[in-house]
Amino acid sequence: MPGPPPHTDLEPWMWRSLLARAAVFHATRTRLSALCDMSGGGAVQGALRDLEMWAKECSLQDVDDETLVAWVVQQWDAALTRTLGMQYLDAATRDLLTELQELVRRACSADPFRKIFAGISSLASALYGSAWRSATLCVAHIRSHPRGGTLPLDPYPVTATTPWPPGDSGAKVELQIFCDEFGPAAYAALPMLLTHECVCHVPARQDRAKNDSAFAEGFLDWVAYFFLDQWAGKLDTGFAPAVRRHARELRHLLTSRSDTPEGRARLVGHEAAETLLAWFEDACHLDPDEGRVRVAQLAVQLNQIERPLHEKDYFVSRLGSPIPPDLQVALRDWEAGRIPADALLCSAAVAA
Amino acid sequence: MSTERVLAAAAALRTFTVDELAVFCDEQPSAIVAILGEASGRIERTDADADPVAVKWRVVDLDALRRDLAARAQGAQALAAPRCTISASSTTRLLLAEQTLGECAAAQSAAERRILVATAKNHLRQVVASTLPAERPWWSAELSLQRLDEAIGREPDEPAFTRLRLDVVLACLVECDVAGHRVPARDLVDTVLRFQRHPAVLEHPQLRGLVGRFFDLVMAQLVPKDRSRVPAPDRLIAAVARRRVRAQVEHGVDAAMHSLVPLVQNLGEHRGLDREQGLYHLVGHLPDGRDRVVVYTDLLQILPRQCSWQPAAELLPGTLVEAVTEPEATTQLAHCAEALEDDLTRSPFGSDAALIGQAAHVFQELAEQAAVLDGTVRARSDRTRCELLTLAKARVWPAREEAS
Numbered sequence A: 001m002p003g004p005p006p007h008t009d010l011e012p013w014m015w016r017s018l019l020a021r022a023a024v025f026h027a028t029r030t031r032l033s034a035l036c037d038m039s040g041g042g043a044v045q046g047a048l049r050d051l052e053m054w055a056k057e058c059s060l061q062d063v064d065d066e067t068l069v070a071w072v073v074q075q076w077d078a079a080l081t082r083t084l085g086m087q088y089l090d091a092a093t094r095d096l097l098t099e100l101q102e103l104v105r106r107a108c109s110a111d112p113f114r115k116i117f118a119g120i121s122s123l124a125s126a127l128y129g130s131a132w133r134s135a136t137l138c139v140a141h142i143r144s145h146p147r148g149g150t151l152p153l154d155p156y157p158v159t160a161t162t163p164w165p166p167g168d169s170g171a172k173v174e175l176q177i178f179c180d181e182f183g184p185a186a187y188a189a190l191p192m193l194l195t196h197e198c199v200c201h202v203p204a205r206q207d208r209a210k211n212d213s214a215f216a217e218g219f220l221d222w223v224a225y226f227f228l229d230q231w232a233g234k235l236d237t238g239f240a241p242a243v244r245r246h247a248r249e250l251r252h253l254l255t256s257r258s259d260t261p262e263g264r265a266r267l268v269g270h271e272a273a274e275t276l277l278a279w280f281e282d283a284c285h286l287d288p289d290e291g292r293v294r295v296a297q298l299a300v301q302l303n304q305i306e307r308p309l310h311e312k313d314y315f316v317s318r319l320g321s322p323i324p325p326d327l328q329v330a331l332r333d334w335e336a337g338r339i340p341a342d343a344l345l346c347s348a349a350v351a352a
Numbered sequence B: 001m002s003t004e005r006v007l008a009a010a011a012a013l014r015t016f017t018v019d020e021l022a023v024f025c026d027e028q029p030s031a032i033v034a035i036l037g038e039a040s041g042r043i044e045r046t047d048a049d050a051d052p053v054a055v056k057w058r059v060v061d062l063d064a065l066r067r068d069l070a071a072r073a074q075g076a077q078a079l080a081a082p083r084c085t086i087s088a089s090s091t092t093r094l095l096l097a098e099q100t101l102g103e104c105a106a107a108q109s110a111a112e113r114r115i116l117v118a119t120a121k122n123h124l125r126q127v128v129a130s131t132l133p134a135e136r137p138w139w140s141a142e143l144s145l146q147r148l149d150e151a152i153g154r155e156p157d158e159p160a161f162t163r164l165r166l167d168v169v170l171a172c173l174v175e176c177d178v179a180g181h182r183v184p185a186r187d188l189v190d191t192v193l194r195f196q197r198h199p200a201v202l203e204h205p206q207l208r209g210l211v212g213r214f215f216d217l218v219m220a221q222l223v224p225k226d227r228s229r230v231p232a233p234d235r236l237i238a239a240v241a242r243r244r245v246r247a248q249v250e251h252g253v254d255a256a257m258h259s260l261v262p263l264v265q266n267l268g269e270h271r272g273l274d275r276e277q278g279l280y281h282l283v284g285h286l287p288d289g290r291d292r293v294v295v296y297t298d299l300l301q302i303l304p305r306q307c308s309w310q311p312a313a314e315l316l317p318g319t320l321v322e323a324v325t326e327p328e329a330t331t332q333l334a335h336c337a338e339a340l341e342d343d344l345t346r347s348p349f350g351s352d353a354a355l356i357g358q359a360a361h362v363f364q365e366l367a368e369q370a371a372v373l374d375g376t377v378r379a380r381s382d383r384t385r386c387e388l389l390t391l392a393k394a395r396v397w398p399a400r401e402e403a404s
Helices: A012-027 A029-037 A042-059 A065-084 A091-104 A112-131 A184-201 A214-235 A240-255 A261-283 A288-303 A309-317 A325-335 A341-351 B002-013 B018-022 B029-038 B062-079 B088-104 B110-131 B145-151 B159-179 B185-196 B205-222 B232-248 B253-267 B327-345 B352-370 B376-393
Strands: A135-141 A158-161 A171-177 B015-017 B043-045 B056-059 B280-285 B291-296 B309-316 B320-325
Touching: A012 A029, A012 A042, A012 A065, A012 A091, A012 A112, A012 A135, A012 A184, A029 A091, A029 A184, A029 A240, A042 A065, A042 A091, A065 A091, A112 A135, A112 A171, A112 A184, A112 A214, A135 A184, A158 A184, A171 A184, A184 A214, A184 A240, A214 A240, A214 A261, A214 A288, A214 A309, A240 A261, A261 A288, A261 A309, A261 A325, A261 B088, A288 A309, A288 A341, A309 A341, A309 B110, A325 A341, B002 B015, B002 B018, B002 B029, B002 B056, B002 B062, B015 B018, B018 B029, B088 B110, B088 B159, B088 B205, B110 B159, B145 B159, B145 B185, B159 B185, B159 B205, B185 B205, B185 B253, B205 B232, B205 B253, B232 B253, B232 B291, B232 B309, B232 B327, B232 B352, B232 B376, B253 B309, B280 B327, B291 B327, B320 B327, B327 B352, B352 B376
Parallel strands: A135 A171
Antiparallel strands: A158 A171, B015 B056, B043 B056, B280 B291, B291 B320, B309 B320
């Protein structure tokens, strides 16, 4: 008998439909970028439709995860064989489908969402040290695209939240997926979404959560992208190229939207991080890589300070170009290790 | 631009006839001759006696001619200076500033409100600095409506600039509110008058919310610091007046702006109205036997038709009028005002909303009494009560003592 789904917010059939696709995407993760590139039409699009169809079909079967994944793999493998038997396929498509077929045969039923989350939370835990708050992942279904977008303009029908305040047992990260449109691009974007939650929200020390916080949703978000770039290879070398690429594309999508409060906070926070990076390069003569590390360090330290979020937002609001002289002095002191980040925050608050 | 083109062509050709030069510019020969004639010392005719169209011209001081052209180009550039625009990135920041200012109403503590205002002002300063190059560095950008009007005077009707102006005013008003500073009535009136110059743009749907917030903050400035010292009837009149003018915004910004000026003049600092106005007082008797009274306008709605009256002047928008009344009307108004004042004075409730609700309740009783003489009083009174109850429920910018 199959057990209950590992994510209690999901109906069993929904979980089976998701797992079937996620297991295949995980097994083929080294070729996900190519799969996305060639999914606009032809045989590759057909192969993805086949996968979607078999995932739906298997979701109706009351079987355990292992049987489910094995069955979907078998069906898709057979479908790929039929496609590969067609004469008209061009070489690139044939090569890709052949590779996918080989890769998918190694698919396993282990929960790929938890696997990704475990890797990211482990690295975020190392980053935050004793300030890290334990976190659990739950996957949930949403009834529409989170940004009201449509494929292929926004192929990321996924989002994540970390409800505030955290419970006694730690933070709960909720990965929300519009299952009807869950495809390879969405799967490749999951590490970025989870990195954002783990870097920005899980260990946060603040008085409240606020979607339009330029610090939490903007400045720290910039840092989350930085860390994902550093961590992608450590998390999964084979998956890293697709992860980095879809993180960039997701970032481009999100930062091109200023029609929502969180979109505006993200844009302004990113701009503040870039201003600070430029200042580190110019005033402290750091090379860009070192500068990025310093911005990330500072953001992580500020995130651990038990102070109201509006004080951190105020700090970000002062990171306009050029940075005000008094803040430059404080930043130099912080950069030279003469003052801790909380003193920097206080000096900014005093200016208010 | 024709002069520049003619001179530029002359500089290039050096020696030419008017017809030859005409090929290289957009002017007619007669105009070219006039332009060349004005460039004496730079360009001269080679044969002073010949037909001006057929004669040859030559450039005698090329450097001076080029300097003239450069100076003209600079002047033209200044005249055609690109319209200063608010970039997309600045618009994003502007909207974030608005969000931050909006949070002040609900902020728990004065310290939090202070930081929120300072955050919003940082964003606004950066917008001003990136929009008006003279306002740099950004932290020294002046956030004043007057300064903005001077700097962006040539683009007064663009919604984006009006948004920036509104945001700057909102930030200043919120800051004063947070600090407990009173904005002098004359400054408030000056601000309102500045916005009154551009009524059309204020009706823009995207600006309605901001205009409403502007009214909220002006109203907050008109609330007495220590309300407990103001007699309940006067508090009622002021509260109803503020809320009626605020409600006008939803129907038309222009009319609301016009009502705002007398409201500020009468209720702002150094107010025009006497401190203890009451709901009614007799100003004097007229030779024709009628009376001149000052009365809370809503009381006129519960006068039976037999009690005639004419309005003479509006003292406070929508709330207090001077009227000429027949003696029966005078008596009836005095009676109703006394009943309402008695009830309000005994009220244990401190808030404006409670006072307005209480007045609506008394109106019902007074209307029932008047309905014995005239049944139409009921309908008129019902309309007034409904409107009063709506005003009582309207959301207002929290009074400082309530919010802190």
